[in-house]
Amino acid sequence: MPEAADDMRWADRALASVGERVRVTADQVGPRFPLYAEPGTGVWKSTSKGSWTGGFWAGLLWLRALASGAPRDRAAAAECTGRLAYWADQDTATRGLIFWYGTALAAGPGGSGAAAQLREQAARACLAAYDSERGLVPWGAAFGGPRMLARADAVPGLVPLLAGWSDAGRAAAYGHLTRQLELSLAEHPPRPAWAAATDGSWTACPEPAPGWSRTVPWLLLGLADGVHWLGADGLWAAAEQLAAPRLVAGVPLVPDAQDGNAPEGNAPQAGNARPHGHDAGPLDTSAAAIEAVALLKLAALTRTAGPGSTAGIGRPGRMERTGEAAGTADGADALTRRARRILYRLCSRHLTAGGALTAGCYDAGRGLAPRHELVWGDFFLASGLAILTGLTEPFTT
Secondary structure (H helix, E strand, O other), rough: HHHHOOEEEEEHHHHHHHHHHHHHHHHHHOEEEEEEEEOOOOOOEEEOHHHHHHHHHHHHHHHHHHHHHOOOHHHHHOOOOOOOOHHHHHOOOHHHHHHHHHHHHHHOOOOOOHHHHHHHHHHHHHHHOEEEEOOOOOOOOOOOOOEEEEEEHHHHOHHHHHHOHHHHHHHHHHHHHHHHHHHHOOOOOOOEEEEEEEOOOOEOOOOOOOOOOHHHHHHHHHHHHHHHHOHHHHHHHHHHHHHHHHHHOOOOOOEEEEOOOOOOOOOHHHHHOOOOOOOOOOHHHHHHHHHHHHHHHHHHHHHHOOOOOOOOOOOOOOOHHOOOOHHHHHHHHHHHHHHHHHHHHHHEEEEEOOOEEEEEEOOOOOOOOEEEEEEHHHHHHHHHHHHOOOOOOOOOO
């Protein structure tokens, strides 16, 4: 099977193709931020300020700059990151997505002092928004609707943004992550969104609904970053609870947008074809790309945990139920194997010759961009490929 081979030329080619798509997109959107593109034409719906996805576009530009080494690419990436500053004081927990993914490559291997300062400003603002009574940074009012929500998509990015800032930030990051896990994992499948009541309790939100394709990938990504940045071994139980079922034979590599937790048999891996009688709803390649990056991070953490540690995926007595071999190395290999298979599937079946990752689903319930190229899908595909090819380390972003 090509995705199991040592030959990684497919990943190099795919990453180069995504880089070319970034060039075409930059020419098309100019000073705006791409959001989603029509699958037939490749024409982007763009925004002036970037919305909650602006950091992913900046991150893609920085990946291109790192790969090419061209000064003009670095200048374009730095200019885009600077335009994210509008969001620093906006009331939204998605500042984690905006400022972590928009500055991580810039302030890290990019060596941008301006990006590091912007990230610090955003981290300070998010820490100030932390509600110690509720134990989280609220979803916020920037995009309308109720402010005091806990959502799975408010976890990734926010955890490393806060944890990398200060001791108080680390405490807030831990509180935010564990509050979301406590709420989401109270139901099966995990429920992504909860609303705070005036009496201190939490009420389940109907949207996004349980089974949303990005719930588990977002939580896994937040958990991987939580273990790395917070050093909290107690998070491993939740990580295994979410990751181990993904390693069972028959779990789709690319999930259904509205039934991302489809049981074995509902959506076989071979082409993700649906069985007779199953409603052929849209897939969500962006969720698959997020999961692949999360699994590669968890694999790296599992490998470094050491044989005497209780941390890591695949400790003896845990993995037997998944059909994978037990043991730290085997657990890390199983995570890496699934991540590579996901990325290969995305590149071989859903990546166009021009480097666009198609079949992403923005919002199936509203019929919004249900089978489109999504900027965050492109970003996480590129990030996963960058890790596989050695362009970046797992926790660079």
